[in-house]
């Protein structure tokens with residue numbers, strides 16, 4: 097079970113349920129049941145959550161109890177609710193349907209395929225000169241054994257300086273270099289989470305984080321993000337207080353996949369709530385450098401931390417290049433030492449040469465990141481333009497940074513669309529990959545990391561198949577794909 101939703105919380109999630117567009121003569125109970133189904137399908141209401149008692153919901157919605165009773169009955173009939181006398185009613189999907197939303201798939205180097213499954217840019221032109229400069233630095237390290245479990249000092253200093261420049265004073269002994277942000281997450285989980293521990297994540301969220309959590313046999317609870325507005329402060333804080341998870345994993349800057357940016361006020365409140373219930377926060381800052389349209393990024397979440405509750409993770413993959421496999425953890429110095437001890441049982445240390453390349457790239461950060469932001473803004477606008485032109489029924493909230501947008505489709509067709517798209521040479525990451533248990537079928541993540549012309553071409557191909565979907569037979573996946 098995934099916890100419980102109170103009457104006032106569900107009422108807030110349901111919003112204007114009685115006045116939804118498309119509702120004509122349906123009775124109130126059917127409209128209410130339909131709205132609950134919609135929340136479930138979008139992952140805003142988790143599966144396995146206990147709904148409020150009928151009387152409580154009726155009071156919160158200011159409607160009669162018989163309407164709620166009838167709505168719950170209909171939800172049971174359609175397979176969206178399981179009830180046990182005396183124990184309550186839990187959300188589910190018809191047939192207890194569950195779709196794996198995690199799993200490691202092998203990469204496919206298919207140059208003909210327009211790959212919208214991976215949200216990462218090709219390397220910047222400065223990478224080659226950084227690599228050459230790194231080889232010249234290498235002799236300084238060749239006299240030693242080359243194992244640096246927390247990373248080479250030059251890189252730790254560069255990363256610490258970047259945090260300090262963001263307003264969060266940081267010393268090199270608070271930084272541990274890892275082989276990518278994913279590795280950072282895995283190490284932190286190994287240190288902080290016993291098997292079966294509870295972790296709160298956003299829904300939708302980054303699929304490989306779910307894979308890492310599955311690897312630790314975590315029990316996951318979710319906070320559903322609103323497609324247009326992102327986090328709902330009272331619900332997020334309420335979930336923390338109610339579930340008291342061991343950990344919460346959040347992506348506050350240009351969240352993957354929705355692109356939302358968490359405001360400063362909520363950052364502060366989340367840290368205070370986490371402290372009150374002894375929850376540790378893992379803050380994934382993968383996209384923090386990639387703001388657009390002059391959007392100011394609020395202070396790092398760790399700025400509000402007085403009790404070493406916040407561990408920040410980040411890396412080079414999004415602003416620079418995923419192929420470098422350089423990431424990091426920012427934590428207290430003792431936590432870094434404990435992480436290094438865990439790491440010795442995993443991979444010992446990161447490659448020295450790659451770390452030196454990262455040092456050179458970070459020395460040139462201002463120029464490289466400025467170019468990336470311009471490039472991403474151009475590509476995002478090309479994607480938005482193509483969507484408005486070819487798929488005008490899809491709804492998108494314009495992301496002010498990051499590399500992805502989260503499109504709300506004109507029906508629950510995301511997986512079917514992804515299957516059909518493979519046939520026309522476009523790889524997509526369908527909505528359910530970003531949720532739990534097969535929800536999110538009305539959404540699709542679209543990264544704008546490919547060149548503008550490729551994005552326009554991809555949208556054209558998707559639009560061409562969208563309207564044939566209902567008539568097409570069941571297609572099969574041709575090859576597995578990596579989602580990043």
Ligand SMILES: Cc1ncc(COP(=O)(O)O)c(C=O)c1O
Pocket residue numbers: 215275276277278279302347352380382410411412413418422423580
């Ligand atoms: C939110 C988030 N965290 C972590 C990662 C993994 O990053 P890395 O390539 O540094 O391991 C990604 C990559 O897509 C991501 O989007």
